[in-house]
Amino acid sequence: MTEFLMPSLGADMTAGTLAKWRVATGDTVQHGDIIAEVETDKGIIEVEVFESGVVQRLLVSEGERVPVGTALAEIGTRGLGIGPSGTGSEPEAGVILSHGASDVPLGGPMASPAVRRKAHELDVSLGRVRGSGEQGRITLDDVRSAALPAAASSERVRISPYARRIAAERGVDVSVLRGTGPGGAIQASDVLSAKAAPPSKPASSAERMQNAIAAAMTRANDEIPHYYVEHTIDMGNALAWLKEVNATLGVSERLVSGVLVLRAVARALQKHKKLNATWQAGKVVPSDEVHVGMAVSLRGGGLVAPALRNTNQGSLSDLMARMTDLVSRARAGALRSSEMTSATTTVTSLGERGVEAVTPIIFPPQIAIVGCGATLERPWVVGGQVVARPVMRVTLGGDHRVSNGHEGARFLSALDRLLQEPEEL
Amino acid sequence: MTSEEIRATLLKCLSDVAPEIADEEIEDEMDLRDELDLDSMDILRWVQGIHKALEVEIPEEDYGKIATLGEAVDYVAARV
Numbered sequence: 119m120t121e122f123l124m125p126s127l128g129a130d131m132t133a134g135t136l137a138k139w140r141v142a143t144g145d146t147v148q149h150g151d152i153i154a155e156v157e158t159d160k161g162i163i164e165v166e167v168f169e170s171g172v173v174q175r176l177l178v179s180e181g182e183r184v185p186v187g188t189a190l191a192e193i194g195t196r197g198l199g200i201g202p203s204g205t206g207s208e209p210e211a212g213v214i215l216s217h218g219a220s221d222v223p224l225g226g227p228m229a230s231p232a233v234r235r236k237a238h239e240l241d242v243s244l245g246r247v248r249g250s251g252e253q254g255r256i257t258l259d260d261v262r263s264a265a266l267p268a269a270a271s272s273e274r275v276r277i278s279p280y281a282r283r284i285a286a287e288r289g290v291d292v293s294v295l296r297g298t299g300p301g302g303a304i305q306a307s308d309v310l311s312a313k314a315a316p317p318s319k320p321a322s323s324a325e326r327m328q329n330a331i332a333a334a335m336t337r338a339n340d341e342i343p344h345y346y347v348e349h350t351i352d353m354g355n356a357l358a359w360l361k362e363v364n365a366t367l368g369v370s371e372r373l374v375s376g377v378l379v380l381r382a383v384a385r386a387l388q389k390h391k392k393l394n395a396t397w398q399a400g401k402v403v404p405s406d407e408v409h410v411g412m413a414v415s416l417r418g419g420g421l422v423a424p425a426l427r428n429t430n431q432g433s434l435s436d437l438m439a440r441m442t443d444l445v446s447r448a449r450a451g452a453l454r455s456s457e458m459t460s461a462t463t464t465v466t467s468l469g470e471r472g473v474e475a476v477t478p479i480i481f482p483p484q485i486a487i488v489g490c491g492a493t494l495e496r497p498w499v500v501g502g503q504v505v506a507r508p509v510m511r512v513t514l515g516g517d518h519r520v521s522n523g524h525e526g527a528r529f530l531s532a533l534d535r536l537l538q539e540p541e542e543l
Numbered sequence: 544m545t546s547e548e549i550r551a552t553l554l555k556c557l558s559d560v561a562p563e564i565a566d567e568e569i570e571d572e573m574d575l576r577d578e579l580d581l582d583s584m585d586i587l588r589w590v591q592g593i594h595k596a597l598e599v600e601i602p603e604e605d606y607g608k609i610a611t612l613g614e615a616v617d618y619v620a621a622r623v
Binding site: 361364365369370372374375376415416417418441442445449450470 | 561562563564576580582583584587588590591594595600601602603
């Protein structure tokens with residue numbers, strides 16, 4: 119059994135509101151299914167599950183706000199013939215299916231009914247308890263030990279559903295409460311004796327989003343040792359090719375220049391793998407896949423930067439269709455969790471607003487960002503002659519913890535070369 | 544098809560692309576890019592919507608002729 123946790127959907131997200139369940143107890147889910155909607159400061163995000171199995175229990179009710187890392191549901195794999203890693207192997211330990219008010223054990227670790235009752239009372243998942251009894255049998259002491267607050271599990275708030283409901287009603291932030299119940303669990307009395315948050319005018323969604331952006335950018339400025347390199351790219355070949363191709367395509371299949379830039383960035387990341395990574399828990403985490411982030415401004419104010427997944431794959435028409443869909447969903451507030459967390463490098467373009475150059479800030483935990491200015495006719499030397507050419511200034515912001523200006527400059531040179539041969543993209 | 548009917552259709556297509564912009568906010572002489580914050584992808588999706596609704600195909604080189612709603616109404620009226 120695995121726990122489906124409140125994901126971190128942004129650099130500074132500490133909590134989210136479970137807006138809606140898309141599944142019920144007993145439903146079968148597949149890897150990649152959207153099973154919940156979570157409201158964050160950046161809008162409603164559709165959250166996918168990355169295990170296949172059966173929903174055993176929904177642990178958080180719709181409307182509840184819980185910290186990142188809180189278990190939202192339990193997903194069991196028993197009966198599907200697949201293990202947690204999808205390899206199809208041993209029975210999953212500790213699976214308990216909810217049937218109405220009673221929990222019915224369906225196998226898993228050996229534990230007496232009393233132990234199971236105690237585990238339920240203390241909110242301990244038996245699948246995570248190592249039994250010290252005969253033949254690995256889980257004892258009451260094992261459950262009590264598992265319920266004790268430990269450094270590794272301190273991020274998860276232990277709280278009864280009743281106490282959580284009262285906290286939500288009274289506006290009490292449970293993440294700052296000290297529980298007096300078993301294992302440090304927060305009880306209703308803890309909530310009742312806590313001070314409710316002072317009533318204040320709630321921030322609008324636009325204000326919350328701007329605050330979230332500000333927090334993420336402050337963190338980025340504080341933590342990431344940025345460097346910048348700049349390059350001017352002759353876009354003449356790319357635009358001429360695009361014009362020629364669009365003239366042969368129906369209206370519904372036309373491409374925009376942004377799709378060429380995104381594809382070229384993805385291909386350049388393939389060549390310069392150092393920039394295709396994230397920075398997590400103090401170290402570089404390389405990515406095998408290429409998911410380029412795309413900054414999308416929202417007309418009501420605000421900014422989101424979802425990933426256009428597998429940006430290096432498929433035809434340009436396919437990429438164009440996916441980009442259109444992504445932008446539409448970003449503006450409609452219907453992004454998915456995988457799109458909010460998988461990018462390594464984001465492309466931000468303000469060229470359409472006439473800006474010549476952009477010096478962007480990296481979105482943590484990403485480690486690079488590409489800023490594109492306007493494509494403008496400028497004097498350019500071609501074959502010893504000064505001619506007017508459409509050129510675009512591109513700026514790479516890199517993270518010195520991961521790469522240096524030399525690597526960044528080579529990336530931009532690669533990007534330039536790729537855009538000179540648009541037919542190869 | 545009257546100009547008013549064309550205008551209503553173009554507004555509907557625009558609303559599909561940018562539902563956050565209320566019809567009442569859009570005046571015929573407003574620049575769609577500068578004043579309504581549409582980008583090239585929005586314009587393309589609008590052109591696609593117009594094609595679907597009225598079977599009028601607007602080539603890329605004519606995008607400059609539909610910079611405002613009023614211009615677009617005139618452009619389409621001459622071709623529908």
